[in-house]
Amino acid sequence: MSHAEEHFDYERFNATEATQLGSKASALFGVSAMIGALGLVAAIVLGFMAGDGFRQFYFAYLLAYAFVVTLALGGLVFVLWQHISRAGWSITVRRIAELLGATFPILTVLAIPLVVSVLTGKPGQPSLYRWAQPLPVGGVVHHDEQGEAAHGQAVHGETSHDEADHGQAVDQVPIPAAYDGQVDDLMLQKRSWLNPPLFVIRVIGCLVLLSCVAAFYRRNSVRQDETGDVALTVRMQVATGPLILLCGLAVTLFSFDALMSLDPHWYSTMFGFYYMSGSFVAGFAIIIVIANVLQMGGFLKRSINQEHYHDLGKYLFGFVFFWGYIAFSQYMLLWYANLPETTAWLARRGVSAVPGAQNPFTWVAVLILFGHLLIPFGGLLSRHVKRKRPALLFWAIWLLVFHYLDMVWLVKPELSFINGVAAVSEYKLNLGLLDLFCLLGIGGVFVAAWVKMAGSAALRPLRDPRLGDALAFENQ
C-alpha cells in the first residue's frame, strides 16, 4: 500500500469537511417519517375502501416493497463487494451503502402485510398469492399422463393453461367448486414448499439474515471510526466470502417467494438473479443520488470527488448491461423452449407476437427494453458522462424510474389474472393512487430509517486504514 496510509493525518483531514448530519438528521427524520406514516395510513384506508379484501392494496404494497428492498439490497451488495475485493477507492462512499443495508430490520417489519395476506387466505378468495388459500380437503392429487397431455395443448400466446390443468385425470380427487380456477393440481403438488407457514419462515428468515449481515458491517465500520483498528477491516474481509454466498441464497429464496410465487405455475431458476441484477442497478443509482444530495447539502464536500463518481458510474454502466444480459437470458430460454406453463407468464406480461394478445404490459416491456437497457447503455457509455456529476445524477434517477417500471411489470399483471380477467388483451395496468401512497409510505419509512441511522454516526468511515488511498485514487 502507498505511503499515504502511514502518513495520513485522519484528524486533520476529517476536520476539513462536514461528516456529521447533526441537527439536519432529526428534521429530515421527522419529515420523512411523517410522509411514510401518512402514506401507509392513506394506502390502508384506500385499500379498505376498495372493498376487495385488500387485494389491490396488497399488490400495490408488494410493488413498492419489492422496489424499496432492492435499494437496501443494492447497498448491502455494494458493501460486500468492496470487502471481498479489498477495494480502497470506495471508502468515501461505503458508509452510504452500509446505511442502505442497515435498513433491513425495518424492511423486515414492513414485510408484515405480506405475512398477513398469506396467513389470512380464505378458500376461493385469493388476495395476493393464489396458492395461499387453505387446502381443499382430499390433499395432493397425482399429476398423471393425461394431465401432462392437457398441459401440452396450450399454445404460446394463449393462456389456456389454467383451464387445461384440471378435470382430465382419471383417479383425481375433484377440487371443490370454491376453488374453481384458483387452485389446481399443479399448485397442490407444490404445496409442500409453497404453503403459508413455510413462506413466512423463509421470507422472514431471509430478511433477518440480511439484517444481521448488514448490521455486522455497519457495527464494525462505525467502531473503526473511534479505534482505527485495522483488525476490524480484516475481520470484515474474512467474513465476506461465506456471507456473500448466504446473502445470494437468501435473496434468491426471497424473490422466489415474494415475486415468482405470484404465479405458482411458473418457474425460472434465473429469477432470483434477475431480481438481484435489478437491485445492483438500483443500488448504484441510489448511492449516486444520495452522494449528490449529501454534497448539495454541504456534506462530504472534499472526500467524494469526481474519481469516485466515475467509478460508481462505471459500476452503474456495467450492471445496466448485466441486468439486460440476465433479463434477455431468462426471456430467450422461455421463448426458445416455448413451453405452455412457462410462456404463459410472459404472455400475461404482454410479451407475445400473437395478434391481439398485447396489453398495457407490452408497452411497459418495450419501455423497459429501451429505458432500462438500450438508452442508458448508450448514455453511460462515454467516460465524460460518468465524470460529469449532473449527467451521472440524471442517469441514476432515470434508472431508478425504469427499475420501478420493471417491478410493475413483474407484479401487476397477476392482479388482472387474480381478478378473473380471462383474456390477456384485457389486462389492466392497475396503477393508481394506491401505488403512489404505498411507495410514499414504504419509501418514507425507508428514508426515515436511513436518516436516523446516518445521524448516529459519521457519513463516511473516519479512520479506515485505506481512507488515504481512497482520496489519492485516480482513474487512469
Next chain:
Amino acid sequence: MTTELETIPDATIDEQDQAPQLVGLMAEYKDVDSAVQAARVVRDRGFKVWDLHSPFPIHGIDKAMGLRATYLPWIVLIGGLFGMASGIALQVWTMSIDYPFLASGKPLNSFPAWVPIIFELTILCSSLAAVAGMLLLNRLPMLYNPLFNKPRFRRVTDDRFFIVIGADDEKFDEIETMRLLESTGALLVDKVED
C-alpha cells in the same frame, strides 16, 4: 554536469561509416516528483514530440504532460459496430436467404435466437479492435529504439525516470533544449544518437 556527461561511455556506438545522427535529448530524474515537475515545464514550453518513461504508472501524468484524450474508444466502438453488423448479416444470410431452414417452428428471421451470436461477435470484434488499436496508436511492435543503446536508460525499469525530447520537434534546439532540461533538476542530460 557536463563533465559527468562526457565520462559516460556510449557503449554501443555502431561502427558504421556515417556519423551518428542526433535523434533527441534524454534527461534522467531521481524520483517521481521531479520528473512530473519537469514534465510540466516541458509541456508548457510547447513541445510535441517527447515522452516520459517511468517504471510504473504515475497518477495525474496525463495532465502533467498535457496528453490529449486517446482515439482508442472510437476504434473500439467502430470494431463493436462492425461485429454487430456482421453478426446480423451472417445470420440473415445463412438462416433465411442462402439456406432457409425452419427450426422448431420459429420464424426464419428469429431475432431472439440471434442475439447471442450478435453479442459474441460484437464483443470479439471490439476487443480485437482494442488490442489492434492500442498497438497501432502506440506504434507497436517497435523492434528497435535508439534509447536502448543507452546503458543508463536500463534503470527505467527499476528506479529512474526519463524525459526524452525528440530532435524532430519544431521547438527543438540542441543547446536551448539541453539547457532547459538541465534547469529542471535532471541528474543528467544526454544526447540520444542513432
